[in-house]
Amino acid sequence: MKKGYHHGNLRQALVDAALELIAAQGPNGFTLSEAAKTADVTPAAVYRHFAGREDLIAEVARQGFDIFAALMEFAYSNGQPSPLAAFEATGRAYLAFARKYPGHYMAMFESGLNLAAHPQVGEVAMRAKAVQDRAAAGLAAQLPEGRRPPAAMFSAHVWAMSHGVVELFMRGQNRSPFPPEDLLETGIGIYLRGLGLLSPDK
Amino acid sequence: MKKGYHHGNLRQALVDAALELIAAQGPNGFTLSEAAKTADVTPAAVYRHFAGREDLIAEVARQGFDIFAALMEFAYSNGQPSPLAAFEATGRAYLAFARKYPGHYMAMFESGLNLAAHPQVGEVAMRAKAVQDRAAAGLAAQLPEGRRPPAAMFSAHVWAMSHGVVELFMRGQNRSPFPPEDLLETGIGIYLRGLGLLSPDK
DNA sequence: TGTACATCAGTGAACGCGCGTTCACTGATGTAC
DNA sequence: TGTACATCAGTGAACGCGCGTTCACTGATGTAC
Numbered sequence: 001m002k003k004g005y006h007h008g009n010l011r012q013a014l015v016d017a018a019l020e021l022i023a024a025q026g027p028n029g030f031t032l033s034e035a036a037k038t039a040d041v042t043p044a045a046v047y048r049h050f051a052g053r054e055d056l057i058a059e060v061a062r063q064g065f066d067i068f069a070a071l072m073e074f075a076y077s078n079g080q081p082s083p084l085a086a087f088e089a090t091g092r093a094y095l096a097f098a099r100k101y102p103g104h105y106m107a108m109f110e111s112g113l114n115l116a117a118h119p120q121v122g123e124v125a126m127r128a129k130a131v132q133d134r135a136a137a138g139l140a141a142q143l144p145e146g147r148r149p150p151a152a153m154f155s156a157h158v159w160a161m162s163h164g165v166v167e168l169f170m171r172g173q174n175r176s177p178f179p180p181e182d183l184l185e186t187g188i189g190i191y192l193r194g195l196g197l198l199s200p201d202k
Numbered sequence: 203m204k205k206g207y208h209h210g211n212l213r214q215a216l217v218d219a220a221l222e223l224i225a226a227q228g229p230n231g232f233t234l235s236e237a238a239k240t241a242d243v244t245p246a247a248v249y250r251h252f253a254g255r256e257d258l259i260a261e262v263a264r265q266g267f268d269i270f271a272a273l274m275e276f277a278y279s280n281g282q283p284s285p286l287a288a289f290e291a292t293g294r295a296y297l298a299f300a301r302k303y304p305g306h307y308m309a310m311f312e313s314g315l316n317l318a319a320h321p322q323v324g325e326v327a328m329r330a331k332a333v334q335d336r337a338a339a340g341l342a343a344q345l346p347e348g349r350r351p352p353a354a355m356f357s358a359h360v361w362a363m364s365h366g367v368v369e370l371f372m373r374g375q376n377r378s379p380f381p382p383e384d385l386l387e388t389g390i391g392i393y394l395r396g397l398g399l400l401s402p403d404k
Numbered sequence: 405t406g407t408a409c410a411t412c413a414g415t416g417a418a419c420g421c422g423c424g425t426t427c428a429c430t431g432a433t434g435t436a437c
Numbered sequence: 438t439g440t441a442c443a444t445c446a447g448t449g450a451a452c453g454c455g456c457g458t459t460c461a462c463t464g465a466t467g468t469a470c
Contacts, residue, residue: 007446007447010446010447026314028230031422031423031424032423032424032425033422033423033424034422034423041447041448042447042448042449043423043424043425044425044426044427044447044448044449044450045446045447045448046424047424047425047426048445048446048447049446052424052425053423053424053425109369109374112228114375115375116375149388149392150379150380152378152379152380153378153379153380153385153388156367156370156371156378156380156385156389157363157385157388157389157392159366159370160362160363160366160367160370160371160385160386160389161359161362161363161366161389162366163365163366163369163370164361164362164363164364164365164366164367164369165358165362165366167311167365167366167369168358168361168362168365169358169362172311173316173317173318176354176355176358177352177354177355178352178354178355178358183355183358183359183362184362186351186355186359187358187359187362187363187393189396190351190359190393190396190397191389191392191393191396192396193395193396193397194391194392194393194394194395194396194397194400195392195395195396198396209413209414212413212414233455233456233457234456234457234458235455235456235457236455236456243414243415244414244415244416245456245457245458246414246415246416246417246458246459246460247413247414247415248457249457249458249459250412250413250414251413254457254458255456255457255458
């Protein structure tokens with residue numbers, strides 16, 4: 001990390017501080033002042049780099065969606081080696097992201113950030129969502145037309161279960177005898193079998 | 203509503219005020235002072251009925267779990283007329299509760315309330331969870347033993363999808379072409395088909 | 405029924421606190437000559 | 438290379454605010470005689 005002007009990379013240092021605080025205390029426990037203190041800087045210094053508190057959270061979320069989109073792209077890898085394998089990989093990537101980047105995840109999905117008020121964030125979020133949709137559509141295309149659910153519905157189901165597993169069993173105080181990763185893997189497996197995309201005896 | 207002593211039912215009036223504020227501004231937007239003001243009372247008056255801010259939220263959550271448990275009991279109705287019908291009814295009840303009692307739902311699942319620190323709340327929460335588990339177990343019992351997933355896993359899957367649908371598509375800013383109720387109904391339907399509990403051609 | 409008294413729900417003022425934000429400033433860095 | 442100057446990242450003090458909580462109080466209600 002190069003030390004440039006006074007602090008060097010204060011902007012990113014503040015984002016990192018916010019991430020740490022959000023991960024530790026939740027998206028609403030974090031304060032601008034505390035982030036500044038964590039970065040060894042006066043609260044006023046924050047305003048050289050961000051319009052205010054909300055703008056800082058938005059940047060955290062934006063970086064999160066960016067990483068998330070890249071991870072999903074990588075997992076999906078254009079549907080290779082098969083639509084099914086690619087789809088399952090995105091499911092695993094979702095949970096891996098939530099586990100590895102808890103601060104980002106909370107800023108993205110639990111901070112109540114208004115995406116419409118931050119178009120640049122919304123744009124990156126859309127990019128990530130597009131990967132999920134593509135993965136779902138690719139898999140749905142394997143079904144005979146008559147019994148093919150709309151890809152948007154398909155995608156929503158899987159997203160809902162993924163998000164639910166994260167919120168309830170990875171973040172929350174709810175205990176399950178099964179690790180979140182296993183829960184999601186088996187849950188999606190059963191769901192795909194219901195769609196006829198997995199053989200019933202697997 | 204009887205007017206008893208000075209205010210009458212200030213305790214419940216405060217709970218109701220909190221519910222209104224939580225539903226409007228989220229579980230962390232609510233403040234003790236604002237709740238007092240909404241109930242036309244000085245903030246200090248709150249301390250005649252609650253130990254503090256957290257205790258008030260806990261009571262909101264407790265009442266929520268109470269209503270929730272009753273609703274689930276009613277929907278389940280001891281597995282009548284059939285395990286499948288009863289199970290599906292609990293799924294619908296979950297979403298109906300989230301829609302009809304948003305303030306309660308948020309206090310219960312989004313406030314970050316520490317259940318361990320409020321044993322009486324945890325107890326009622328457990329009671330609600332027990333209904334879900336019973337519904338899942340009853341349905342799982344219909345499967346041949348070899349291909350029967352643990353009821354706890356089964357239950358977790360459905361809970362995760364339900365919670366995910368609420369958070370993403372009922373509360374959140376995410377749009378789906380399908381109403382949350384339809385999303386959950388179809389999602390659970392496909393899942394049950396995957397378990398072999400619904401015929402594949404329904 | 406009427407009076408004196410006890411209770412205790414709610415008041416009003418005050419507290420210390422940390423918050424987000426502003427502003428004039430200062431002093432380290434980069435640049436022109 | 439050295440000096441004078443411009444830039445602008447971060448400082449330090451101050452602000453108004455609403456928060457949760459405390460405390461001595463008051464006055465409406467319930468009760469004993």
